[in-house]
Amino acid sequence: MKIxxxxxxxxxxxxxxxxxxxxxxxxxxxxxxxxxxxxxGHLLTAEWDQAPSLEDLRGCDRISCDFENxxxxxxxALVEIAPVRPGPNAFAAAQxxxxxKRLFQRLDIPVPPFAEVSSRADLLEAIxxxxxxxxxxxxxxxxxxxxxAVLRSKExxxxxxxxxxxxxxxxxxxxDFHHECAITAVRGADGSIVCYPLSWTVHADGILRLALAPxxxxxxxxxxxxxxxxxxxxxxxxxxxxxxxxxxxxxGLVANEFAPxxxxxxxxxxxxxxxxxxxxxxxxxxxxxxxxxxxxxxxxMLNWIGQVPxxxxxxxxxxxxxxxxxxxxxxxxxxGHATLVAEDRRDLEAGLVGIVDLVDDQTASLLKGExxxxx
Amino acid sequence: MKIxxxxxxxxxxxxxxxxxxxxxxxxxxxxxxxxxxxxxGHLLTAEWDQAPSLEDLRGCDRISCDFENxxxxxxxALVEIAPVRPGPNAFAAAQxxxxxKRLFQRLDIPVPPFAEVSSRADLLEAIxxxxxxxxxxxxxxxxxxxxxAVLRSKExxxxxxxxxxxxxxxxxxxxDFHHECAITAVRGADGSIVCYPLSWTVHADGILRLALAPxxxxxxxxxxxxxxxxxxxxxxxxxxxxxxxxxxxxxGLVANEFAPxxxxxxxxxxxxxxxxxxxxxxxxxxxxxxxxxxxxxxxxMLNWIGQVPxxxxxxxxxxxxxxxxxxxxxxxxxxGHATLVAEDRRDLEAGLVGIVDLVDDQTASLLKGExxxxx
Numbered sequence: 001m002k003i004x005x006x007x008x009x010x011x012x013x014x015x016x017x018x019x020x021x022x023x024x025x026x027x028x029x030x031x032x033x034x035x036x037x038x039x040x041g042h043l044l045t046a047e048w049d050q051a052p053s054l055e056d057l058r059g060c061d062r063i064s065c066d067f068e069n070x071x072x073x074x075x076x077a078l079v080e081i082a083p084v085r086p087g088p089n090a091f092a093a094a095q096x097x098x099x100x101k102r103l104f105q106r107l108d109i110p111v112p113p114f115a116e117v118s119s120r121a122d123l124l125e126a127i128x129x130x131x132x133x134x135x136x137x138x139x140x141x142x143x144x145x146x147x148x149a150v151l152r153s154k155e156x157x158x159x160x161x162x163x164x165x166x167x168x169x170x171x172x173x174x175x176d177f178h179h180e181c182a183i184t185a186v187r188g189a190d191g192s193i194v195c196y197p198l199s200w201t202v203h204a205d206g207i208l209r210l211a212l213a214p215x216x217x218x219x220x221x222x223x224x225x226x227x228x229x230x231x232x233x234x235x236x237x238x239x240x241x242x243x244x245x246x247x248x249x250x251x252g253l254v255a256n257e258f259a260p261x262x263x264x265x266x267x268x269x270x271x272x273x274x275x276x277x278x279x280x281x282x283x284x285x286x287x288x289x290x291x292x293x294x295x296x297x298x299x300x301m302l303n304w305i306g307q308v309p310x311x312x313x314x315x316x317x318x319x320x321x322x323x324x325x326x327x328x329x330x331x332x333x334x335x336g337h338a339t340l341v342a343e344d345r346r347d348l349e350a351g352l353v354g355i356v357d358l359v360d361d362q363t364a365s366l367l368k369g370e371x372x373x374x375x
Numbered sequence: 376m377k378i379x380x381x382x383x384x385x386x387x388x389x390x391x392x393x394x395x396x397x398x399x400x401x402x403x404x405x406x407x408x409x410x411x412x413x414x415x416g417h418l419l420t421a422e423w424d425q426a427p428s429l430e431d432l433r434g435c436d437r438i439s440c441d442f443e444n445x446x447x448x449x450x451x452a453l454v455e456i457a458p459v460r461p462g463p464n465a466f467a468a469a470q471x472x473x474x475x476k477r478l479f480q481r482l483d484i485p486v487p488p489f490a491e492v493s494s495r496a497d498l499l500e501a502i503x504x505x506x507x508x509x510x511x512x513x514x515x516x517x518x519x520x521x522x523x524a525v526l527r528s529k530e531x532x533x534x535x536x537x538x539x540x541x542x543x544x545x546x547x548x549x550x551d552f553h554h555e556c557a558i559t560a561v562r563g564a565d566g567s568i569v570c571y572p573l574s575w576t577v578h579a580d581g582i583l584r585l586a587l588a589p590x591x592x593x594x595x596x597x598x599x600x601x602x603x604x605x606x607x608x609x610x611x612x613x614x615x616x617x618x619x620x621x622x623x624x625x626x627g628l629v630a631n632e633f634a635p636x637x638x639x640x641x642x643x644x645x646x647x648x649x650x651x652x653x654x655x656x657x658x659x660x661x662x663x664x665x666x667x668x669x670x671x672x673x674x675x676m677l678n679w680i681g682q683v684p685x686x687x688x689x690x691x692x693x694x695x696x697x698x699x700x701x702x703x704x705x706x707x708x709x710x711g712h713a714t715l716v717a718e719d720r721r722d723l724e725a726g727l728v729g730i731v732d733l734v735d736d737q738t739a740s741l742l743k744g745e746x747x748x749x750x
Contacts, residue, residue, distance in 0.1 A: 017392065020414055022686065023699035039395055040415070123520045274694055274716075283690065292693045296671055311397065315658065319649055324398035341649075 008035030016040035055362035177247035218356030272299030383410030391415035431654030552622035616656035647674030
């Protein structure tokens with residue numbers, strides 16, 4: 001099996017790392033000549049709109065993506081070459097926050113109140129209907145908190161409009177959540193679905209920083225998450241791995257957004273699950289049986305943002321696994337992660353004591369906030 | 376860190392797979408243009424004696440090997456470029472069965488009776504001293520049972536001499552063993568040593584077929600193995616991963632041979648240990664702290680010899696991990712392996728029931744012989 005991946009970042013890289021032992025070969029398309037997936041396969045340096053005409057992509061048996069902003073018309077053209085999994089319909093739904101929210105509504109998946117904003121007048125009307133605080137977001141091309149502005153009072157309106165006005169926008173009501181979480185599930189070509197345990201996620205400045213699994217929640221909440229993501233997968237006739245980001249609130253789970261691809265909140269599955277999200281995505285994409293999603297103990301993932309910290313002291317922490325993406329340092333860039341795996345919560349907390357002293361102050365503070373015995 | 380590896384086979388391939396997430400880069404030297412490690416780094420197609428003059432090897436920070444028959448003079452020359460780990464002394468000892476046996480003797484590591492055989496007269500004398508059955512072996516370049524002849528009676532002498540005579544030989548007394556086993560250990564640049572649990576190994580036609588860990592033996596036997604391999608590592612001032620193959624007999628453990636490299640009997644460590652032998656080898660080679668060798672459950676590895684069987688049905692077995700080396704099929708060639716990982720022995724046996732029907736008759740029979748409840 002030869003798999004073509006649009007995007008050559010860390011998600012493509014970790015997909016290939018899990019697929020090569022299954023006998024798969026990889027071709028990546030990325031505009032960056034130093035895209036980090038290149039270590040695991042043939043990297044084609046090209047803009048997205050060139051992809052359908054790339055000779056080296058023609059031999060692929062399947063095509064998949066490592067990010068969700070590939071233009072839909074590119075995916076539509078690639079269907080002529082090989083099955084594109086997940087399909088263009090999932091990308092179309094995920095690329096536009098308004099379409100996405102309407103899809104959630106149609107599937108009876110709870111969402112925050114929201115309104116389409118195409119003009120200043122729309123925005124004022126939406127604020128009247130939804131109230132403040134609220135979040136103004138671009139409908140397209142937002143990621144890692146980019147293209148968003150929080151409106152806490154009327155005074156925030158002008159700067160937000162200056163930053164975002166003129167693009168297609170959506171206003172979303174503020175959700176008073178206890179915690180953020182994410183559910184990752186995989187649907188095979190035969191319609192079978194497997195779900196990972198719920199991840200407890202912690203963001204700072206719009207970027208995921210920590211993910212803990214299994215999330216410390218009642219089994220009922222986890223099965224509710226499985227039910228919601230299952231509805232989405234079936235509706236989209238989806239093939240591959242998908243993550244639904246959720247808010248845990250007093251009123252239960254509320255959907256934030258979904259990503260039609262492998263996802264940062266489930267990177268812990270590489271070391272903490274029998275079968276990783278990356279391998280299961282490829283199994284689905286290639287019509288292979290889906291693998292066991294059971295956890296091997298408990299896991300906590302820490303993202304390395306901007307630059308990878310010196311590795312040596314971390315390697316002394318028992319059960320810590322290291323993942324350097326081979327990317328150059330740049331502020332705000334996801335350049336690696338580490339996952340601490342332990343038999344149970346007590347061992348996990350014991351391991352974290354050693355880690356708190358090694359990480360930057362912000363990460364240490366997030367860790368202490370999450371793992372009460374460390375505080 | 377840029378690591379140069381002499382040899383580009385599956386061992387180099389799995390080393391690189393474990394090293395890339397640690398931020399390492401790899402260059403492989405192999406005479407075969409399709410050497411399978413090439414999927415993970417830069418493959419230099421060259422004969423061994425060319426290695427010291429290869430420009431692309433000059434930028435390496437460390438040099439290591441994926442097989443033990445690299446000529447000692449090549450390793451000596453490479454020391455000028457970068458530290459060669461393990462060092463040429465370990466290769467010199469492992470490459471000659473006579474030197475190796477004498478080293479074992481000096482370290483009080485039990486060995487079978489043996490004698491140097493340089494002529495027919497030597498052979499007759501050795502048989503008189505050691506008795507039959509015995510095994511006549513070439514002193515150098517033997518692997519996977521090649522370059523060996525079992526002498527059960529005087530009638531076996533002529534054909535064995537015709538096949539092997541003219542080379543430097545050794546005659547070894549027959550060892551009446553209960554089982555074969557192997558101990559894998561890693562020594563860091565600081566002299567620290569970590570050991571994996573003992574592997575229970577099963578060979579057919581001189582080729583490893585199965586490895587089970589932890590070996591079902593008394594803790595005393597395992598600590599004895601740790602003691603023996605520790606003596607060897609310290610004596611050689613060894614840096615990296617080493618495997619000592621042993622016979623379990625009525626008189627305790629008897630050494631067969633050692634390999635100055637990562638080893639097939641410990642491939643289960645990829646899926647069954649916190650830190651694999653491959654990662655720990657690289658950690659040692661690069662002066663990094665050694666990783667935890669504790670097992671995550673129990674593991675049984677099956678080697679794929681000649682060709683990789685159809686994967687799909689195997690992927691349905693819960694806890695089975697697949698490793699296709701990307702090599703073309705050829706009789707007797709190691710082309711892949713699978714490892715079944717389970718919480719405990721009972722689950723492991725339950726998983727094997729599903730596997731026995733999928734493997735070839737010989738493997739099925741070996742499995743049944745090993746795992747009594749399957750018989």
